[in-house]
Amino acid sequence: MRTVALLPVKSFGMAKQRLGHAFPDRPALAAAMVADVLEALAAVPSLDGVIVVTAEPIAADIAGRMAARVVHDPEESGQSDAAARGIAAALEDGAQRVLLVPGDCPALDPEEVEALLARTAPVVIVPDRHGTGTNALLLSPPDVMTPAFGEGSFERHSRLARTAGTEPEVADVRTLGLDVDTPDDFAALKRALATFPGGAVRTRALLDEAVAA
Numbered sequence: 001m002r003t004v005a006l007l008p009v010k011s012f013g014m015a016k017q018r019l020g021h022a023f024p025d026r027p028a029l030a031a032a033m034v035a036d037v038l039e040a041l042a043a044v045p046s047l048d049g050v051i052v053v054t055a056e057p058i059a060a061d062i063a064g065r066m067a068a069r070v071v072h073d074p075e076e077s078g079q080s081d082a083a084a085r086g087i088a089a090a091l092e093d094g095a096q097r098v099l100l101v102p103g104d105c106p107a108l109d110p111e112e113v114e115a116l117l118a119r120t121a122p123v124v125i126v127p128d129r130h131g132t133g134t135n136a137l138l139l140s141p142p143d144v145m146t147p148a149f150g151e152g153s154f155e156r157h158s159r160l161a162r163t164a165g166t167e168p169e170v171a172d173v174r175t176l177g178l179d180v181d182t183p184d185d186f187a188a189l190k191r192a193l194a195t196f197p198g199g200a201v202r203t204r205a206l207l208d209e210a211v212a213a
């Protein structure tokens with residue numbers, strides 16, 4: 001089943017507002033995290049392609065160097081609209097399934113993603129670590145339902161799946177749950193990177209630089 005990962009990426013100058021002063025250089029962190037996510041996705045055997053939806057030239061350059069297709073996002077009107085652009089592009093590419101992931105989960109483990117792709121339900125929701133948001137959506141077909149990210153999106157996506165006539169499956173994926181939005185998320189990521197070796201090469205390097213500075 002042709003499966004494409006979709007990665008919406010907001011312009012780095014605007015990204016990670018909720019992180020506040022937890023990390024000095026938010027654009028650099030956003031760029032490192034996106035590159036680490038793309039490297040992890042490239043190592044997932046069951047993915048047939050990756051589409052990055054962005055207006056950020058640096059993200060587009062990173063994507064191009066990692067063999068991902070870039071879809072421009074002129075409006076930057078939110079993750080859901082960007083996801084919809086990606087779904088349309090994936091359908092054009094003949095995708096039968098899409099995996100929507102955020103660009104801020106740098107510890108993403110390719111083996112965990114591969115295991116997630118073994119699921120066959122039309123809608124699989126990966127909740128955030130609080131259980132109220134959505135860190136990933138596996139949709140088959142890609143337009144089985146319309147993503148509606150944002151606060152409370154876990155319940156909303158569950159409801160949308162049922163409205164589309166299918167009972168959503170819920171999958172807990174540890175490294176997809178390590179998305180970085182708030183200072184607490186950032187602290188949780190640093191603890192996870194200290195505990196689990198491997199992955200997040202660029203994000204680790206940036207964090208080490210910040211500590212050394």
Ligand SMILES: Nc1nc2c(ncn2[C@@H]2O[C@H](COP(=O)(O)OP(=O)(O)OP(=O)(O)O)[C@@H](O)[C@H]2O)c(=O)[nH]1
Pocket residue numbers: 007008009010011014015016017018019053054055073075076077078079082101102103104180181
């Ligand atoms: N292309 C695109 N991606 C977006 C947009 N808004 C959010 N994203 C991406 O969607 C994913 C989740 O985004 P959020 O964590 O909600 O937004 P953020 O900018 O990373 O963080 P905040 O500034 O705290 O909201 C990240 O990969 C973002 O880059 C948008 O308008 N356009």
Ligand SMILES: C=C(OP(=O)(O)O)C(=O)O
Pocket residue numbers: 079102128132133134135148149150151152153154179181
């Ligand atoms: C986008 C979501 O949350 P966040 O903006 O915190 O990543 C979500 O949970 O749907």
